[in-house]
Each structure stands twice: as structure tokens, then as C-alpha cells.
Amino acid sequence: MAETTGRTAIWGILADPIHHVKTPQALNALMEEHGVDGVMIPFHVGSGGLDSLVAGLRSMHNLKGFVVTVPHKTAIVDLCDEVSEQAQAIGAVNTVRREDDGSLVGEMLDGAGFVAGLRQGGVEPRERSVYLAGAGGAANAIAFALAQAGVSRLTVANRTRSKSEDLRQRLAKHYPAVSVEIGSPDPSGHEIVVNATSLGLREGDPLPLDVNGLSSSQVVAEIIMQPETTALLAAAKERGCRTHPGRPMLTCQLELMAKFMRMIP
Ligand code: NDP
Structure with missing residues (x-):
């Protein structure tokens, strides 16, 4: 992994269990390819902790977004401020972007x-x-x-x-x-x-x-x-x-x- 700095942007992936996820490896490699000063980190969170974690992530200025996977894809829909019409109809979100004002925009990209x-x-x-x-x-x-x-x-x-x-x-x-x-x-x-x-x-x-x-x-x-x-x-x-x-x-x-x-x- 490249060295982190005070300017390093952070992305996360929310899952439970988390040990098997491969998304951080793939996206960290992609960032390296593109010369991005950023890192994706696995966030292990159970269903009971999702609301409070997401509330905290809103206040984290260097957190730019997160991927959401099992078992949180449905629960995250109501925790976003904006969700595409399609994700709303599907009833699930797997990618969230954090805007600079802390608002969360969700999309389903499967x-x-x-x-x-x-x-x-x-x-x-x-x-x-x-x-x-x-x-x-x-x-x-x-x-x-x-x-x-x-x-x-x-x-x-x-x-x-x-x-x-x-x-x-x-x-x-x-x-x-x-x-x-x-x-x-x-x-x-x-x-x-x-x-x-x-x-x-x-x-x-x-x-x-x-x-x-x-x-x-x-x-x-x-x-x-x-x-x-x-x-x-x-x-x-x-x-x-x-x-x-x-x-x-x-x-x-x-x-x-x-x-x-x-x-x-
Ligand atoms: P779900 O559990 O939501 O759905 C499983 C589906 O398989 C249901 O339609 C279910 O039918 C059916 N099914 C399971 N067992 C049987 C059976 N014995 N006989 C008939 N139908 C059965 O899982 P997901 O939709 O989230 O994932 C499905 C698969 O997709 C995963 O195994 C994963 O490998 C793959 N996947 C691949 C991705 C990729 O990027 N290539 C991304 C996401 C998933 P029923 O409703 O009747 O239970």
C-alpha cells in the first residue's frame, strides 16, 4: 500500500463478515494505477451498529464514499439522503458517495x-x-x-x-x-x-x-x-x-x- 499523508482520501467497505471481501485490494490497486492519494479500508460493522457508524461517517471530511455489502444493502437505503430512482425501486444500495456537505448519495451498481x-x-x-x-x-x-x-x-x-x-x-x-x-x-x-x-x-x-x-x-x-x-x-x-x-x-x-x-x- 502507498504511504498515507495528511491529505489521503478515505473510502470504506461496510460488511459483516468482512474477512472475505476483495474490493479494497482491487480498488486500492486501481487508485495506485491512477496516482490517487487515497485508500480503501474494510469497516467491519454488524446490523446493530450500522446507523451510528453511518452517522459518524457523515462528519468525516476525508471520507469520500463507501461500498456496502452483505447484510447492509437494504438497510442503507433509508440512511442515505438521496438514492437513485432505480435503487429505490430495487430496494437496495451498494455504493455511497459522501458529498462535501456530509450528505450521502446512494446507488445500486450490480x-x-x-x-x-x-x-x-x-x-x-x-x-x-x-x-x-x-x-x-x-x-x-x-x-x-x-x-x-x-x-x-x-x-x-x-x-x-x-x-x-x-x-x-x-x-x-x-x-x-x-x-x-x-x-x-x-x-x-x-x-x-x-x-x-x-x-x-x-x-x-x-x-x-x-x-x-x-x-x-x-x-x-x-x-x-x-x-x-x-x-x-x-x-x-x-x-x-x-x-x-x-x-x-x-x-x-x-x-x-x-x-x-x-x-x-
Ligand atoms: P440471493 O440469495 O438473493 O438469491 C439467490 C437466488 O438463487 C434466488 O433466486 C433463489 O431462488 C435461487 N436459488 C438458490 N438456491 C436454489 C435452488 N436450490 N433451486 C432453485 N433456485 C435457487 O443471492 P444473490 O442474488 O445476492 O446472489 C446470487 C449469486 O450471484 C451469488 O451466488 C453470487 O455468486 C452471484 N453474484 C455475482 C456477482 C458478480 O459480480 N459476478 C455479483 C453478485 C452476486 P429462491 O428465491 O426461490 O430462493
Whole structure:
């Protein structure tokens, strides 16, 4: 880590547990690359201490922003002074910028990272039909970002149907131009297929969708990063589909976070 000075700007990441977070390493390296006199520090805080920590951070003039992760992404929404319309609709914030007057501006960048990663991989979601497996935290953020990106049709399929129905209703309210449906495990008839469930992370997990519905004209995207080739991506490759791994969602998101917190220009 570069030497700190009286002028060093501080960014944080709020989590519980904290030992596994890798965001500080990635963003400290990015700052070093950009010649920024700044440092990102892990802040280990439990749910009971979140309010008082955030109140304190408001008064800290050299604190420029913080990343928020499990379990604080929902609770932080009400602690911000300003939250984007999309983050409000998703009900979660994962990046907060501290303005010079101490006010806190929150944004949710999980979905934007996914869409930026897709585009970086040469896949443009605008006007495309998308099948989305999952309706959890990541899937919610991705669904809103895909709607924002202008997909024509979005089908949400989730094990717990009430969660996909809730997501469908919120999307329809905010993006009336997008046709949102509840789907079955069969992804056929869609141009882009996305796994946004946690299935694929562990060996022996069931497949998140019916791979017999995949065909070579489709793009199949993952959000699972490890293993890099999940069972779904392997099955999609076998069927001649173009595949898109989970890692770019994270790498693109880190840059979006750094820009949102004004860490880099
Ligand atoms: P959540 O717990 O909020 O959601 C989990 C989702 O997976 C739900 O849709 C859940 O369905 C579904 N699911 C879990 N187990 C099963 C099962 N046995 N059968 C069917 N469906 C199942 O988690 P997140 O959305 O926060 O994260 C999901 C995954 O996304 C994580 O594992 C993580 O690896 C990955 N991720 C990747 C990121 C990246 O940058 N690449 C960023 C964020 C997350 P149900 O609602 O029915 O429980």
C-alpha cells in the first residue's frame, strides 16, 4: 500500500463478515494505477451498529464514499439522503458517495456492472428478448438494469414464484414499455439467457434452467464467477451457444463504483 499523508482520501467497505471481501485490494490497486492519494479500508460493522457508524461517517471530511455489502444493502437505503430512482425501486444500495456537505448519495451498481460486462463482451441487450433465471438480490438489480438498457421482453423464472411476481410488478410499474412475463424453466424463444441464481457455485448443484431449451442462436450469460465454466455454461457450449462468464460483471462494476464515488475521473 502507498504511504498515507495528511491529505489521503478515505473510502470504506461496510460488511459483516468482512474477512472475505476483495474490493479494497482491487480498488486500492486501481487508485495506485491512477496516482490517487487515497485508500480503501474494510469497516467491519454488524446490523446493530450500522446507523451510528453511518452517522459518524457523515462528519468525516476525508471520507469520500463507501461500498456496502452483505447484510447492509437494504438497510442503507433509508440512511442515505438521496438514492437513485432505480435503487429505490430495487430496494437496495451498494455504493455511497459522501458529498462535501456530509450528505450521502446512494446507488445500486450490480445490474449496471452486469450490463456493462455484457456490452464489453460484444453483446448489446437493447431490443433483445431476455430470459432471467432468479429473483434474488442480484437478479433484481440485473432485471432493472436490463429494462433500463431497453430490452424488448424480459421473462423472469424463479423457484419461489411470489418473488418473480413481485419483481414483475415493480418492473412493470417503472418500465411500462418492457414486456415482463413469468417464465417456466424452459428458456427457448429468448435471444439472451441469464443465470442470476446462486446455482452453479457448488459442485453437484442442479442446473438453474432446462438446458434442452437452449439453441445455438442464443447467448448464455452467468453471474457465478467461480467456477469460471459452470455446468450451465458447459451445457450451453455443447449446444453451440455463445457464452458469457460471470467475472466481467464484477470488473465492470468496480470501475463504475470507483467513478460513482469520485475515486477516479
Ligand atoms: P440471493 O440469495 O438473493 O438469491 C439467490 C437466488 O438463487 C434466488 O433466486 C433463489 O431462488 C435461487 N436459488 C438458490 N438456491 C436454489 C435452488 N436450490 N433451486 C432453485 N433456485 C435457487 O443471492 P444473490 O442474488 O445476492 O446472489 C446470487 C449469486 O450471484 C451469488 O451466488 C453470487 O455468486 C452471484 N453474484 C455475482 C456477482 C458478480 O459480480 N459476478 C455479483 C453478485 C452476486 P429462491 O428465491 O426461490 O430462493
